[in-house]
Amino acid sequence: MNITRRRGAIAFFITLGICLVGLAVALNVGWIILNVHQRHVMFLVLGICFFSVLIAGLILNTIFLVREVRRNERQDSFLNAVTHELKTPIASIRLYLETLQRRPLDDAQRQEFYTRMMEDNDRLLHTVEQVLRAGEANAKGVIRNxxxxxxxxxxxxxxxxxxxxxxxxxxxxxxxxxxxxxxxxxxxxxxxxxxxxxxxxxxxxxxxxxxxxxxxxxxxxxxxxxxxxxxxxxxxxxxxxxxxxxxxxxxxxxxxxxxxxxxxxxxxxxxxxxxxxxxxxxxxxxxxxxxxxxxxxxxxxxxxxxxxxxxxxxxxxxxxx
The missing domain is CATH 3.30.565.10 (Histidine kinase-like ATPase, C-terminal domain)
Structure with missing residues (x-):
């Protein structure tokens, strides 16, 4: 639902930007025709400059808005992925511990459970380290010294x-x-x-x-x-x-x-x-x-x-x- 909503927002703002640019172009063309007919050269030049700035601003604003929406989508995907990467090994470790607590197991089974829990622990630690290192890398501080x-x-x-x-x-x-x-x-x-x-x-x-x-x-x-x-x-x-x-x-x-x-x-x-x-x-x-x-x-x-x-x-x- 969130992805569908954001895609709708992207489509809306792109359409809005296109409409505004089209309106600005229409006004610009009308201004040029009007001032060419009345021979007001100074107003003609000012009008062209003003509408050129307006069009550029609308285009840049639309691009920036779309990039921000897409960045938010990536961040949401990242949060969902990290949540899954954290919950899965934790749930697995908990399941193994509950099994060890409730059922009598032979030594071979216990050793296998210990191995699996160590692997889940390594996976959990790896995810945490990735997030921490990403923060360090974003701050340009991986190996400053x-x-x-x-x-x-x-x-x-x-x-x-x-x-x-x-x-x-x-x-x-x-x-x-x-x-x-x-x-x-x-x-x-x-x-x-x-x-x-x-x-x-x-x-x-x-x-x-x-x-x-x-x-x-x-x-x-x-x-x-x-x-x-x-x-x-x-x-x-x-x-x-x-x-x-x-x-x-x-x-x-x-x-x-x-x-x-x-x-x-x-x-x-x-x-x-x-x-x-x-x-x-x-x-x-x-x-x-x-x-x-x-x-x-x-x-x-x-x-x-x-x-x-x-x-x-x-x-x-x-x-x-």
């Missing part, structure tokens, strides 16, 4: 994120693989926890949006000798070209009747790009269309082995090895 940045082995970090994705989503190790195209160690400077979150967000999306089967490839390489690049490619549903830039907006999710059933808050890629930019890099998306998979690329400034050794006060040979 440069002194907190340390050398990070991007190869090791990507391997850990891939292993965690396999464990979290109960995948086979062959479904997720790392292709290392860099001849030497790849170090970047930053916050390891933030970068791990950025990579995990991309991997989580790759899993969620691959309903036909998960096949993820993470490719690590060095671009132009000074940029570390991690490309994560899946064979999922893909992204329509017009939506490639918008997927990094806060609360934005690819709109489709089929995809609306996929759980999520619309914050993952927003947080990923914010973290990448706070590290002096960027995140981009590439897809050839629906059903053709997606590639998310993280680019980060490369840290030389010498600089990494200086920051960690360790021998260069030890870091390279």
């Amino acid at each position: 440069a002194k907190a940045r340390l050398p990070i082995d991007l190869r090791e970090l990507a391997s850990e994120a891939l292993a965690e994705t396999v464990r979290r989503h109960h995948l086979e190790p062959t479904q997720v693989r790392l292709e290392d195209r860099s001849p030497a160690a790849v170090y970047v400077s930053g916050n390891a926890q933030s970068l791990r979150t950025a990579i995990l967000n991309v991997l989580d999306n790759a899993v969620k949006y691959s309903p036909g089967g998960v096949h993820i490839t993470a490719e690590l390489s060095v671009l132009r000798g000074n940029v570390a690049m991690l490309r994560i490619t899946d064979k999922g549903v893909g992204i329509p070209p017009p939506q490639l830039k918008r997927v990094f907006h806060r609360f934005y999710r690819v709109g489709s009747r089929e995809l609306s059933k996929i759980k999520g808050t619309g914050l993952g890629l927003f947080i990923t790009r914010a973290i990448a930019r706070e590290h002096g890099g960027d995140a981009t998306a590439q897809s050839y269309g629906a059903g053709l998979g997606t590639t998310i690329t993280l680019q980060l400034p490369l840290l030389s082995a010498t600089a990494a050794a200086a920051q960690t006060q360790a021998p260069v040979a030890e870091i390279v090895s």
